[in-house]
Amino acid sequence: MKPIKIWQAIGWSAIAVLGARPALGFPCRVSPLEIASKENARQAYAIALSQNHPDLPQREQEYRQWINRHATALAQCRERQWPRTLGIWLRVYPCDLRPGALEAVLDRIVNYGYNRVYLNVFYNGQVLLPERQNPTVWPSVVGTAAPHGDLLTRSLVLGKQRGLAVHAWIFANNTGPQYIRRADRQDTAVRNGYNETSLRDVRALPEVLQSQQGFVDPYHPQVRADLQTLVAAIAQRRPDGLAIDYIRYPNRTDPWITDVRDMPIYGAASYQALQQRTTDLGAEVLYRFLATGQTPSLPIPRGTPLWRLPGQSQPIRFRDRVALTDQLWNLAIAHARQGIVDFLTAISAPARAQNIPISAVFFPWGDRRAGNRVDPRLQPWPEFRQVQEWAPMAYTNCQGTGCLRAEIGRTLARAPKNLRVCPVLAGSWGQQPGDRPSLETQLYDVYQSFPNLDCVSHFVYAWLEGADDRARRSCQL
Structure with a gap:
C-alpha cells in the first residue's frame, strides 16, 4: 500500500504522535470521513444562508464545530510535524462571494x-479590493457585480477561523499592461535601448507578450506612489504577512544580456537617476556607451573621476580603455539592481509601518552574472535585507530533486541568520507531472537535505484542485 493512502485513512490523533520526521504521504490531512461530514455541514449552512432559513443558527453552529475542531487539530499537528509552516498559493474569484463558496476553498x-495561504491580492493589473473601497488606480477583481464585495477581508476572517495564516500576495514591477498604456502612466514603463517596453520587446518571452504582464520602471516616483497606495489599503485590513512577487525585470528568450542596449534601464526616471551618478565627463562616456553599446574612445586623463556606484562614496576613476568596459558594465548592472532594491523598500513602507511581516519572492538564479553577461531578470535578491522572509521559487526541473537542492542551498548560503527562508515548490501530490517529482518526494528530499528549514510552500492551489479552480474562475457572479 502506498504511504499516502495510510495518511488519508487515519485520523488526527494518530498522526499527532508520530513525531517530527516527515512521511512520504502527507501528515496533518483530515480523514476522508471527516472531510465528508464537514462538507455536508457546509452545504447545509450555505443553503440555509442563501435562503435565510429559520434553521440557519443551528446549521451555522454545526458547521462551526467542524471548523473549530479541525483548526485545533491542524495547529497541534503542525507543531509536531515537519514543516511547522506549510503554505499554498491561492487566487480567488468574484464567484467566491457566493454563500459558502470561499468557505469550501479554505476547507479544502x-x-x-x-x-498558511498566500492570497493573490494584486495581479494582472487588478486588485482584490471592493469597487467602492478601492483607492488605487487599478480596477477591482470583483468590479461592479458586487461593489461592496471584499474578498480580501472575508478571506482573512474565514482563514483565521480555520487556523490559517493569510498573507497578501502582490505583483510588484509587473503592474499589468493597462497601467502602462494609460495616457497618464505611459512614461512609467520599463524600456530598453531600443525604446521597447515589455509589451513590445522582440526578445521577450511569449508568456510575457501574450499574458497580462506589464513591467514598470522601478525608479519612477509615480509607480512607487501608486503601489504604496495599494499596499496601504492592504495593510489596513491586517493580513498576517505581505508577500511581494515580481521584484525584478522581465525575463527574455535569451538567457543572458550581452549588449547594454538590451538592459531595461532606459526609462525616463531610470535614465535620469543613472545620469545623476556621473561627473560631467562620465556622463558623456556613459551616453555614448548606452547609445552604441560600445566602449567609447575619448581622451581621458588617467585618474579622472567618472561616476559613483550605488552605495559607494568614492568615485570610479578612469584607468584605461580595457578597464573602462568593465567599469561601464559594473555601473549599468549596479544601477539596474539598485533600482529594484530601492523599489522594494519604498513600496513595502506602508506594511512595515503597520508591523506586517514582509516576504520577498524571487528566483534563486535571477541574480546570475558572468563577466559582462547578466541574467535579464537582474534580481538582486541577496540584497533584499529589509524583509523578514525569503521565498525562493525552487522550480527548476531537472528530472529529479538535484536542482531543487541547488536552488535552496544557494539561498540558505546567503541568508542572514535573522531571516527566515521558506522555499516554494511546484508539483502535485501523488503525481509526477512531466518529469517533475511528486510533492511528497520533493518535501522528503528538502527535509533530508535541510532539516533546519521549518517553512515550505506549494505553488499553486489551481494545480492541486484544477477542476474547482476552473469552475470558480469561469462562473458569473
Missing part, C-alpha cells in the same frame, strides 16, 4: 494540512 486547504 485545511483538509490538505496547510496552515
Whole structure:
C-alpha cells in the first residue's frame, strides 16, 4: 500500500504522535470521513444562508464545530510535524462571494494540512479590493457585480477561523499592461535601448507578450506612489504577512544580456537617476556607451573621476580603455539592481509601518552574472535585507530533486541568520507531472537535505484542485 493512502485513512490523533520526521504521504490531512461530514455541514449552512432559513443558527453552529475542531487539530499537528509552516498559493474569484463558496476553498486547504495561504491580492493589473473601497488606480477583481464585495477581508476572517495564516500576495514591477498604456502612466514603463517596453520587446518571452504582464520602471516616483497606495489599503485590513512577487525585470528568450542596449534601464526616471551618478565627463562616456553599446574612445586623463556606484562614496576613476568596459558594465548592472532594491523598500513602507511581516519572492538564479553577461531578470535578491522572509521559487526541473537542492542551498548560503527562508515548490501530490517529482518526494528530499528549514510552500492551489479552480474562475457572479 502506498504511504499516502495510510495518511488519508487515519485520523488526527494518530498522526499527532508520530513525531517530527516527515512521511512520504502527507501528515496533518483530515480523514476522508471527516472531510465528508464537514462538507455536508457546509452545504447545509450555505443553503440555509442563501435562503435565510429559520434553521440557519443551528446549521451555522454545526458547521462551526467542524471548523473549530479541525483548526485545533491542524495547529497541534503542525507543531509536531515537519514543516511547522506549510503554505499554498491561492487566487480567488468574484464567484467566491457566493454563500459558502470561499468557505469550501479554505476547507479544502485545511483538509490538505496547510496552515498558511498566500492570497493573490494584486495581479494582472487588478486588485482584490471592493469597487467602492478601492483607492488605487487599478480596477477591482470583483468590479461592479458586487461593489461592496471584499474578498480580501472575508478571506482573512474565514482563514483565521480555520487556523490559517493569510498573507497578501502582490505583483510588484509587473503592474499589468493597462497601467502602462494609460495616457497618464505611459512614461512609467520599463524600456530598453531600443525604446521597447515589455509589451513590445522582440526578445521577450511569449508568456510575457501574450499574458497580462506589464513591467514598470522601478525608479519612477509615480509607480512607487501608486503601489504604496495599494499596499496601504492592504495593510489596513491586517493580513498576517505581505508577500511581494515580481521584484525584478522581465525575463527574455535569451538567457543572458550581452549588449547594454538590451538592459531595461532606459526609462525616463531610470535614465535620469543613472545620469545623476556621473561627473560631467562620465556622463558623456556613459551616453555614448548606452547609445552604441560600445566602449567609447575619448581622451581621458588617467585618474579622472567618472561616476559613483550605488552605495559607494568614492568615485570610479578612469584607468584605461580595457578597464573602462568593465567599469561601464559594473555601473549599468549596479544601477539596474539598485533600482529594484530601492523599489522594494519604498513600496513595502506602508506594511512595515503597520508591523506586517514582509516576504520577498524571487528566483534563486535571477541574480546570475558572468563577466559582462547578466541574467535579464537582474534580481538582486541577496540584497533584499529589509524583509523578514525569503521565498525562493525552487522550480527548476531537472528530472529529479538535484536542482531543487541547488536552488535552496544557494539561498540558505546567503541568508542572514535573522531571516527566515521558506522555499516554494511546484508539483502535485501523488503525481509526477512531466518529469517533475511528486510533492511528497520533493518535501522528503528538502527535509533530508535541510532539516533546519521549518517553512515550505506549494505553488499553486489551481494545480492541486484544477477542476474547482476552473469552475470558480469561469462562473458569473
